[in-house]
Amino acid sequence: MAKTNPGRFFEDYAVGDVLTHAVPRTVSGGERALYHALYPARHALYSSDEFAKGCGLPASPVDDLITFHMVFGKTVPDVSLNAVANLGYAEGRWLKPVYEGDTLTSVSEVIGLKQNSNGKTGVVYVRTTGRNQHGEPVLDYCRWVMVRKKNVDAPAPDTVLPELKTVLAPGDLVIPEGLDFSTYDTALAGEPHRWGDYEIGETIDHVDGVTIEEAEHMLATRLWQNTAKVHFDVSVRPEGRLIYGGHVISMARALSFNGLANAQMIVGLNGGAHANPCMAGDTVRAWSEVLDKAETSAPGVGAIRLRLVATKGGEPFALKDEGGKYRPEVLLDLDYWALMPI
Template sequence: MKTNPGRFFEDYRLGETIHHAVPRTISGGERALYHALYPARHAVYSSDEFAHGLGLSTAPVDDLMAFHIVFGKTVPDISLNAIANLGYAEGRWMQPVHVGDTLRSESTVIGLKENSNGKSGVVYVRTKGLNQRDEVVLEYVRWVMVRKNRPDAPAPGAAVPQLAPVVVPEAFVIPRRLHFTRYDFQLAGEPHRLGDYEIGEKIDHVDGVTIEEAEHMMATRLWQNTAKVHFDATFREDGRRLIYGGHVISLARALSFNGLANAQMIVALNAGTHANPCFAGDTVRAWSEVLDKSETSAPGVGALRLRLVAVKHGAPQFALKGADGKYLPEVLLDLDYWALVPV
């Protein structure tokens, strides 16, 4: 058999490392396409001159673009037969990615747990993205619910990893030579510094974007994400193609520019939940909550810990969960991350 049906839950083994095909060299064209797919405007990704003024050689590609490329490589081996991508933890961006870099991915299985229905199980992996010099550019843990091919297949012993609830500032990897000592607030688009944000503050990002079928399919193909739920309209009983969760992440992050224009670079991903499915035709809006803030070792550079929430049209403002503790049906994404800002 020469074709690959993808892995099912019973095919994973605790501790195994999977080297994913196929390496991807990043072009300026797909960087431009990323900015076309999302209203991405953060200055450090948009302007070589702005990035150079912060100590970088050129503008890196968007941190989430690098994430999508690394993530997409893993799909044929990790989530081709997924029911749902459940969450993220312990994510760190280790160094900027630039046009011309070649990325590849590898994942290690760090946890397995069969579901009580015996038809599926949860697979935990730690994924690393590496460049052409074998340097780790980012790493993260994710867990995904995967179908079983044979319900009677024996389940591996349950092993659920203990994951840190937050990446502490001491564990950040700040890009070499990065500084915000000559930060140009006018060109960045907003005047707000680290000290202007208060823990507990909530920011309505105002704008909304309606997702079109064509654009989410283009994005999923661009990241070479082959998960069946995103492509095959017959795969789900409702006959609808599920929007790739990363598409919602990038859309919400881009919308957050209005109020967080100076949250320039993502350095860590603490947690993330795709709370409810998203489909073409949904209008996505976003709001953020400031969870924490910290200074860093880089000159003039601070960090904001932010909760980024994406919601569908009609959602109550700043509402997240109901009285039962479950996410409201309008909530699409609950993402906890650290971003670098000027002090």
């Protein structure tokens, strides 16, 4: 009996499969320190216990994207070890802040399958839930992945495409218990711009750029226990190791501090596309567009819907060509909800 795990291929999935992912992970201050070393992350709520207490929380949570990376990383051996590409996201909700000492686990359900016309690959849709040590959900989201077939002659499964929301309604968002921005300190946060200062349709060039290094992205991917072969093994992808898409997400989110320093907490992920591959040596820049705004029931807290675009060159605010295809310099197109002081 084989003792090693070659990973699942497309023909190994069936709609309704429940995948319990291995290796629980207890969060420590090390994750925060390494995250802030890898990315220029400066949002005050995730940097200071005292600032977080001033916002009604018991302490500073770990960055929302640390939670995302940890929950996501556990799914890789069962969902995307043999993936060609991670294609998109929908219906992501951060349900509860994660603090140092919490232990996270992940479970996924296969909710859709579609074999590609080439017969060599197919798309697998999963809904993943991350829970803490009390069994409380802290994050759930859907994603879809293109996965290789091991046997190209294996019969194609019936196509099942899940119905997913294109946008989360404000009422779908979960506001952390106790969150209160009524005495929010913009001087300590780094910028004066509040929820009321942003207009729907406004675009923001975040100005700064960071060149991706090979060692940094592999360190990040290992940190989240992401074992996808395309990030490490050039024999799997001879044209070069693909930068983990989450690395680009975190880099772009960190760069967005310059212009959106008060968009403190990510609470919803409406959609996302890794539009083009990112490779070591690319210089990532970012821009944002305000898509929507909504009030919340929490004191002093507004929700702002943002499009975050990461690029590796080109002019800011250029997204697609005349044919509706992403421009070649666009790396990421992410649509999310964040919480901001009114």
